[in-house]
Amino acid sequence: MADPSLTRALDPAKAQRLLAAACDNIRGLENNACVLENELLQSRVEARQLNATLDSSPLVALSKLITRLRIKVLPPGSGPHSFVRWVIGRSRRLRMPPYPDPYPVWIARHEPQAFAQLQAPSNAAPCIYFLLTGHGSALQASLKSVLAQTDPNWRLLLTVAAPYPFEDARIQTVEAPAHASAAAVWNKALESAPDGYVAILRPGDHLAPGAVSALRGTLEKEPRIGMIYSDEDAIDGVGRRCDPLFKPDWSPETFRAMDYMGNLTAFHLPLVREIGGFRPEFGEAAVYDLALRASEKTASIRHSPLVLYHSQKASVRQRGYGLDGSRAVQEHLDRLQLAGEVAAESTQGLRQIRYRVGLPLVSIVIPSKDQPRLLERCVESLLAGDYPSQEIVLVDTGSVTPEAREVNARLALRPGVRLLHWDQPFNYSAVNNFAVRQARGDVLTFLNDDTEVISPDWLERMLEYALQPNVGAVGAKLLYSNETIQHAGIVLGLKNIICGHLLQRAPDSAAAGHPLAVARNVSAVTGACLMMRRSVFDEVGGFEEQFAGDFNDVDLCLKVRQSGYQVIWTPHARLFHHECQTRGKISIVNGTRHTLFVLERLLFLDRWGAVVGRGDPFYNPNLNQDEADGTVRR
Known part of the structure; x- marks a missing residue:
């Protein structure tokens, strides 16, 4: 018999009344939105008048001169500049009281629930082998954490100077030569592991009680996994957990720059044997090399987004090797036949890779309307760059002021600059697609007119990634005029918004010694500065013209990733972004702009x-989901 509540819910008359009420609410919201849009428009007019007054002020002129x-x-980016910013930041930190550590709150609020939701794996799931070398209290602490596992399906291969019997049959000792390297000892221990997965447990480090259960649960669902890794943290001198490492999912370009996978990486044993096991000649980097x-x-x-490993605080982080x-x-690059060289490692354990590039013609597409000062500053900074093979394609989307038309005409006379005219209603996607059809380059760069180049080699640094066959789109580090971060990659799925900019408005100096100091994999990059090969652009169908004002860049990047390419953000191409002029051209009349945004x-x-x-x-889902500031989720 049908549920009566479902019968009532499907009553046509009631549904019609609900629909009518919903339509009335929508119309009311649209009217309110129109009122707000008109108020906003009036505020912008007043703001422009105020800016014009301020621009004529002697104090503002002096400030700009300074x-x-x-x-x-x-x-920006020079040694003296970095030193001055470090001194200023250091002095501020000395004056400011430290913020309370949010990590203990996160542990209490989220971790019990996360572990409670785990389903116990069956006995058919693969066994986890741990390799442990050491002696004394450090070894005992690690051993205790293994014995405390909630899932009994583990084996411990304990390498010692002399065999020692244990009552627990799951613990097997392996005699290790006195002066053998850790990698050689691990290879010998692996002879006793027939199948399953193997992970390194360093003496003094601890496993979370649910570590084996969490790993085996994932491996049971996906039996073909080659590697699996988890999040981790540290334990300080008084036994408190601190310094969490909340890691991204598999990010190959990020991994080349830094060993972010770190501790508790479990490898499928047949795969380990196929590639020859650990290589002793790589010393402390033997696991990273593997x-x-x-x-x-x-x-x-x-990647398992659970904190399953606790390192000694003295040994954690900065695994540059x-x-x-x-x-x-x-050697990894050479095997993949990627023409690149590893630059010197920084003191934070981060490294740069310089990929070799040729001199393909790069077409830089810049839509603009009635922004002569911004446009001229942008173009002049481009022409002052280092890269010799570029064309600048300006697209005038309907300038009406005499100054804008004069600047456009003057810039079009510069070598390497072309001027196109778009005489239809503004549509960011259609404008760029139109310009691409006129452009000559094999590489395309989409640039806002309110950007300004900081690093003269920015095009070369972006080309290093754009020319790789498995990379589909590349973004740059964009800074506001006050040198805070405007763009360091786009994050999807935040609460209340579809996507947001990573670490926006943080000081640029905050990226020093941080993952944002290296090139990294991201879901999307902003169209304010986006480079891709023409072949990839054509393959994914260019910009989707249904997105006239918003989401066009994210849509393009998601199409790129859907086609199997990576999206890379590099901090080594740096520009100012005096946001946000290029996209403000869709008229705001009777709520049109708001309605368009909602529809898109x-x-x-x-x-x-x-x-x-x-x-x-x-x-990582354990980071703040309200905004992409990289802080611990509360």
């Missing part, structure tokens, strides 16, 4: 709602 002198004397080689043989690499780590990455938002969610709903693979 800013220009400061940039000339201390160019992971790099394994990543070349398997595409099935999984010096020359051994750089050599491991260099609905269209985007209809197309990509499932992708957005899964969250961003490159932004």
Whole structure:
């Protein structure tokens, strides 16, 4: 018999009344939106009048002069500039009281629930082998954490100087030569592991009680996984957990720059044997080298966003491994036939890779309307760059002021600059697609007219990634005029918004020693500065012209990723973004702009709602989901 409540819910008359009420609410919201839009328009008019008054002020003129002198004397990114910013930041930190640590709150609020939701794996799930070397109290602490596992399906291969019997049959001792390297000892221990997965447990470090259960549960669902890794944290001198490492899902470019996978990476034993096991000649980087080689043989690499490993605080972080780590990455690049060289490692354990590029023609597409000062500053900064093979394609989308027309005509006379005219209603996607059809380059760069180049080699640094066959789109680091971060990649699936900019408005100096100091995989980059090969642009169908004002860049990047390409953000191409002029050209009349945004938002969610709903693979779910500031979720 049907549920009576369902019968009532399907009553046509009631449904009609509900629909009518919903339509009335929508009309009311649209009217309110129109009122707000008109108020906003009036506020913008008043703001422009105020800006014009301020621009004529002697104090503002003096301030601009001081800013220009400061940039000339201390160019952004230079050694003196970095030193001055470090001194200022250090002095501020000394004056400010420390913020309370949010991590203990996160542990109490989220971790019990996360572990409670785990389903116990069956006995058919693969066994986890742990390799442990050491002696004394450090070894005992690690051993205790293994014995405390809630899932009994583990084995411990304990390498010792002399065999020692244990009552627990799951613990097997392996005699190790006195002066053998850790990698050689691990290889010998692996002879006793017939099948399953193997992970390194370093003496003194602890496993979370549910570590084995969490790993085996994932491996039972996906038996073809080649590597799986988890989040981790540290334990300080008084036994408190601190310094969490909330990691992204598999990010190959990020991994080359830093060993973010770190501790508790479990490898499928047949894969380990296939690639020759641990290589002793790589010293402390032997596990990192193994992971790099394994990543070349398997595409099935999984991340468990649970804190399953607790390191000693003295040993945690900055796993750069010096020359051994750089050599491991260099051999990895050579095996993949990627023409690149590993640059010197920084003091934070991060490394740069310089990929070799030729001189393909790069077409830089810049739509603009009635922004002569911004446009001229942008173009002049482009012409002052280092890259010799570029064409600048300006698209005038309907300038009406004499100054704008005069500047456009003057810029069109500069070598390497062309001027196109768009005489239809503004549509960001259609304008760029139109310009691409006129452009000559094999590489396309979409640029806002309110940007200004900081690093003269920015095009080359973006080309290093754009020319790689498995990369589809590349973005740059964009800074506001006050040198805070405007763009460091786009994060999907935040609460209340579809996507947001990572670490927006944080000081640029905050990226020092941070993952944002290296090139990294992201879900999307902003169209304010986006580079891609023409072949990829054509393959994915260019910009979707249904997105006239918003979401067009994210849609393009998601199409790129859907086609199997990576999207890369690099901090080594740096520009100012005096946001936001290029996209302000769709007229705001009777709420048109608001209505267009709502429609495009609905269209985007209809197309990509499932992708957005899964969250961003490159932004850990344990981080703040209200905004992409990289802080611990509360």
